[in-house]
Amino acid sequence: MPSKKIDIDVRHITRVEGHGNILVRARDGVIEKTEWQVPEAPRFFEAMVRGCSFQDIQTIVSRICGICSVTHSLAALKALEDALGVEVSEQTIRLRILAHYGEQLESHSLHVGYLAAPDLLGRKSVIPLAASHPDLVRTVIAIHRAGNLIMEKLAGRKTHPVRLIPGGFAMLPTAADLRALKHELEATLPRLQVLAEAVAGLAGAFPAFERDTEYVALMKEPTYPYYHGDIGSSDTGEKVPVREFERVVNEYVTPQSTAKWTRWHRESYMVGALARFNLNGTWLQPLAKATAEALGLRQGCCNPYLNNLAQVVESVHVVERSLQLIDELLSAGIRPETPKVAPRAGVGVGAVEAPRGVLFHKYELDAKGNCLSANMCIPTNQNHANIQQDLEALVPQIIDRERDEIRRLMEMLVRAYDPCISCSTHFLNVEFV
Amino acid sequence: MKPRVAIFDFACCEGCQLQILNMEEELLELLSVIDPVEWREAMSDRSEDYDIAIVEGSITREQDADRLRAIRERAKVLIAIGACATLGGVNRLKNHFPMAEVQKIVYGDAAAMPHLATMPTRAIDEIVKVDYKVEGCPINAQELSRVIRALLAGSAPATPDYPLCVECKKGENPCRYDYGEICLGPLTRAGCNAWCPSNGFWCFGCRGLLDDANVEAAEKVMEQYGRTADELREKIILFNTPREPGE
Numbered sequence: 001m002p003s004k005k006i007d008i009d010v011r012h013i014t015r016v017e018g019h020g021n022i023l024v025r026a027r028d029g030v031i032e033k034t035e036w037q038v039p040e041a042p043r044f045f046e047a048m049v050r051g052c053s054f055q056d057i058q059t060i061v062s063r064i065c066g067i068c069s070v071t072h073s074l075a076a077l078k079a080l081e082d083a084l085g086v087e088v089s090e091q092t093i094r095l096r097i098l099a100h101y102g103e104q105l106e107s108h109s110l111h112v113g114y115l116a117a118p119d120l121l122g123r124k125s126v127i128p129l130a131a132s133h134p135d136l137v138r139t140v141i142a143i144h145r146a147g148n149l150i151m152e153k154l155a156g157r158k159t160h161p162v163r164l165i166p167g168g169f170a171m172l173p174t175a176a177d178l179r180a181l182k183h184e185l186e187a188t189l190p191r192l193q194v195l196a197e198a199v200a201g202l203a204g205a206f207p208a209f210e211r212d213t214e215y216v217a218l219m220k221e222p223t224y225p226y227y228h229g230d231i232g233s234s235d236t237g238e239k240v241p242v243r244e245f246e247r248v249v250n251e252y253v254t255p256q257s258t259a260k261w262t263r264w265h266r267e268s269y270m271v272g273a274l275a276r277f278n279l280n281g282t283w284l285q286p287l288a289k290a291t292a293e294a295l296g297l298r299q300g301c302c303n304p305y306l307n308n309l310a311q312v313v314e315s316v317h318v319v320e321r322s323l324q325l326i327d328e329l330l331s332a333g334i335r336p337e338t339p340k341v342a343p344r345a346g347v348g349v350g351a352v353e354a355p356r357g358v359l360f361h362k363y364e365l366d367a368k369g370n371c372l373s374a375n376m377c378i379p380t381n382q383n384h385a386n387i388q389q390d391l392e393a394l395v396p397q398i399i400d401r402e403r404d405e406i407r408r409l410m411e412m413l414v415r416a417y418d419p420c421i422s423c424s425t426h427f428l429n430v431e432f433v
Numbered sequence: 434m435k436p437r438v439a440i441f442d443f444a445c446c447e448g449c450q451l452q453i454l455n456m457e458e459e460l461l462e463l464l465s466v467i468d469p470v471e472w473r474e475a476m477s478d479r480s481e482d483y484d485i486a487i488v489e490g491s492i493t494r495e496q497d498a499d500r501l502r503a504i505r506e507r508a509k510v511l512i513a514i515g516a517c518a519t520l521g522g523v524n525r526l527k528n529h530f531p532m533a534e535v536q537k538i539v540y541g542d543a544a545a546m547p548h549l550a551t552m553p554t555r556a557i558d559e560i561v562k563v564d565y566k567v568e569g570c571p572i573n574a575q576e577l578s579r580v581i582r583a584l585l586a587g588s589a590p591a592t593p594d595y596p597l598c599v600e601c602k603k604g605e606n607p608c609r610y611d612y613g614e615i616c617l618g619p620l621t622r623a624g625c626n627a628w629c630p631s632n633g634f635w636c637f638g639c640r641g642l643l644d645d646a647n648v649e650a651a652e653k654v655m656e657q658y659g660r661t662a663d664e665l666r667e668k669i670i671l672f673n674t675p676r677e678p679g680e
Contacts, residue, residue: 014477017447041444042551049534056671057636063523066448066571110616114454114475125476129467142458148455156632158455159448159571163632171633239560253543254659261542 018421078350102150167339271357343369
């Protein structure tokens with residue numbers, strides 16, 4: 001029998017944010033190597049922000065990631081306010097959460113509709129889908145635009161927010177802005193149902209792969225939190241305060257990656273939409289719950305490919321919650337507020353859920369409010385080890401298939417995590433051993 | 434025949450490519466006049482045969498400089514998009530520190546591992562010839578679309594050479610200096626319609642400083658509001674850390 005060689009070397013997997021490689025080497029069914037590599041050029045933000053004023057930090061660190069710039073700004077602002085002893089108003093919190101929901105909607109619809117859907121429909125990109133599935137593409141565009149509209153109205157821009165500043169908002173939305181948003185979001189709910197039905201119809205295209213792992217997300221019962229909460233795990237009932245995030249993430253450097261990896265109770269853990277759904281799914285809004293049911297997604301799911309389904313469910317949830325928040329804001333009336341923040345020395349930590357998982361920022365400031373040191377842990381960093389473990393479990397199950405099919409299933413798995421690789425190498429934790 | 438367009442990225446947040454996706458239906462229209470042949474963030478297709486290369490990001494490693502040179506050789510026209518590509522942007526803040534220190538801060542004892550090597554940040558035009566620049570952090574996709582359409586029409590796209598204050602005054606915004614803030618409007622190239630001051634925030638110069646900025650006028654503004662040149666410099670370096678002399 002001739003020996004069967006399989007060599008897969010995907011240099012820079014496509015339709016993900018940033019640069020990642022997949023390597024497989026097998027001889028006669030014996031797998032010699034399965035490797036998830038992260039060769040992204042690091043940017044060293046932690047070193048760069050030293051010496052910068054607390055007033056400039058959110059402007060700099062939002063540039064870690066184009067797709068989750070609101071999330072990075074919010075994590076930084078929460079950490080800075082923690083260090084500076086600033087309490088923001090209830091109005092500020094509501095407006096921030098609303099802006100953050102906009103980013104979840106924008107990012108999830110981008111990922112499901114533009115980046116993952118071509119896999120389900122057997123295409124190389126969304127561009128040919130515009131001709132083959134015009135209605136679906138138009139629906140995704142409309143949903144994506146609604147997410148962007150929330151950020152424009154609340155944060156002043158679709159990417160790299162301008163209005164989110166320490167202590168509150170540089171400029172507030174008007175009641176008319178909020179009413180326009182409400183109108184758009186009411187029209188978005190039926191569009192999300194169309195998307196969910198389309199995805200449900202393609203559910204057979206998701207591989208039936210399962211691997212039990214630890215799921216980690218912010219938790220604050222009885223809510224499905226993105227902005228508040230402590231760190232929870234599917235392995236233990238413990239809730240860790242975000243100030244102690246370093247004992248959760250346990251970062252380490254590996255030769256196959258310029259991004260650091262993490263582990264908690266096991267060799268790896270997963271963060272992101274599926275982790276949040278598994279831990280907090282009980283507290284989803286009604287339409288989101290019904291969507292999960294229609295998609296066949298149940299808590300305790302350990303098929304990483306179904307992260308895409310959790311993203312659809314969350315998209316419905318954030319629109320339902322956004323509509324409630326807008327009503328609350330409109331009935332309370334938008335009060336003019338001038339953020340007042342005085343510098344002082346201190347250390348602060350902030351955590352928020354990025355579309356792709358929990359994000360931590362930590363800053364130490366001197367008495368003038370200038371940054372002495374920074375420490376961050378990015379969701380995709382936290383997923384890298386889990387991606388590696390998944391690939392190691394997946395490859396033996398599919399190694400007898402054609403090379404291209406193995407490659408396709410591996411790429412699809414990585415893509416399901418919605419990795420934000422440039423993000424994960426832009427902030428790497430300091431770990432002086 | 435439609436021009437073949439490829440989009441590439443180096444060290445950056447990929448937010449400028451996101452602005453292209455954010456064009457929504459307008460992107461579909463743009464696709465009727467160009468043929469995208471490679472765009473890793475959005476497509477699995479690849480090609481080494483293209484007319485226009487659109488490049489986002491800064492150069493921070495020698496292997497990336499080599500890849501950029503290869504892209505330049507293949508492309509008839511190279512467009513640098515966004516502050517990372519045109520200026521070095523926030524990535525350039527790194528250049529204020531020795532590289533060994535920067536690596537040690539981020540990677541600790543693992544800093545010596547060869548795959549973690551880095552070099553001072555450089556803009557695209559510090560490595561290869563750039564034909565057109567689209568400034569901003571992030572870019573305005575309509576501006577990129579205008580540049581591409583001007584190229585197709587055979588005309589040269591124009592960029593403003595006056596300070597941001599001109600647009601800000603037209604927009605009837607209150608001056609940020611009146612709020613006790615330092616704003617880079619007097620020194621920064623216009624073209625964004627004073628986006629940040631119009632949203633209640635100071636200009637941090639992401640479109641780059643004017644070639645012939647009226648420094649005297651800026652100094653006068655600083656003096657008038659009792660601010661110092663050091664304070665101004667702290668803001669300038671955020672996106673406009675100067676290039677090394679002779680670099």
